[in-house]
Amino acid sequence: MYDLAVLWDWTAFAVRWLHVVTAMAWIGASFFFIALDLGLKKAPNMPAGVNGEEWQVHGGGFYHIQKYLVAPENMPEHLIWHKWQSYITWVSGAALLMIVYWVGGELFLLDPTKADLALWQGILISGGSLTIGWILYDLMCKSRLGETPTVLMLLLFVILVVMSWGYNQIFTGRAALLHLGAFTATIMTANVFFIIMPNQRIVVKDLKEGRTPDPKYGKIAKLRSTHNNYLTLPVVFLMLSTHYPLSFATEYSWIIASLVFLTGVTIRHYFNTMHATGKGPHWTWGVTVILFIVIAWLSTASMNDTYEEAEARPLTETEQRFVEADGFEGAYDVVISNCSMCHAREPVWTGMQWPPKGVVLETQSDVARHAPEIYMQAGLSHAMPPPGAVQMDEEARRTIVAWVRAASSGN
DSSP states (O other): OHHHHHHHHHHHHHHHHHHHHHHHHHHHHHHHHHHHHHTOBOOTTOOTTEEEEEEEEETTEEEEEEEESSOOSSOOSOOOOOOHHHHHHHHHHHHHHIIIIITTHHHHTBOTTTOOOOHHHHHHHHHHHHHHHHHHHHHHHHSGGGGOHHHHHHHHHHHHHHHHHHHHTTBOHHHHHHHHHHHHHHHHHHIIIIIIHHHHHHHHHHHHTTOOOOHHHHHHHHHHHHHHHHHHHHHHHHHHGGGOHHHHSBTTHHHHHHHHHHHHHHHHHHHHHHHHHSSOOTHHHHHHHHHHHHHHHHTTSBOOOOHHHHHHSOOOHHHHHHHHSTTHHHHHHHHHHHTTTTSSSSOOSTTOOSOGGGOOOOSHHHHHHTHHHHIIIIIISSOSSOTTTOOOOHHHHHHHHHHHHHHHHTO
């Protein structure tokens, strides 16, 4: 079974790589077109229908770009659609969420100290919750609130805060922040799939059939695209947050995630204003720094249970299987001897205040719960412990491998 874990881990890596590559393409296109749109300038003798133009230099040449506010008089023969970056980013992200947080749900998704849920219940909440934001946001955009973008975004922020709190009541810290990012990214991709692309197809169809396109479709698409632009930076933070325990493994992680959305708005507002006027409002950096200081302060509140609480908590079925497997006692001693000085509720390694990635390896339940990670990081590979910290011998690594394989075979 655990030999298949190697293939599964590489599958997760491949999907993650695809997700990162397509996300960079999508984010890059979003930033470029918003900057381009805001930087357009009026010029004499522009063709009919052109709202502005811009000259850019890159790659040894000059680019002359013009934007038609509604559409040109005739349909161009060659038209590039920017949609696949968004679609593949979401699909690959959804696949990665299933691989890591559904298949590995007992370790990465569910937190028994928060909610007593079966894995199927956690998966149902995980998948079902992602659509809530899009439904509420889309209804607001199509209501009168669509005419007051600032109020609309404030209400969207309230929804994000509520979801951040709600996820944190059910899931592990890292799963809560990751799901908030997926929740937001679903809104962004749904904007592209359900609003931006259909509106652009209507305009293209009108051009092909000789009708004058209605400018309202472009206006709606532009509003949704701008919303996506302001949501991008917080989503990037949330997707990377799983590497930083200070963001997800603290008592106020849901507030930290909420404040990150505000920093995303202040940073994007600076750059968008600079693209439009040539000078950004410097107050936004002051607000960003203040928010960052508040985030850092909130992160000092630990969220780990105590050693006594962990010892008293009943073992899950999976943890029990690993504890009762042949070789557990030897593997447990190996982990305690080589890993627990860092992976402890209060690390004793000099200068380390929090366990790396929030992984604690002290009690039997701790070690049993993280068996797959221990197997990969310290059994099959030499990723852990760091060579500069502890020199772990091969016999110790073989002890870990034998224990996990025994558990997987039922011995």
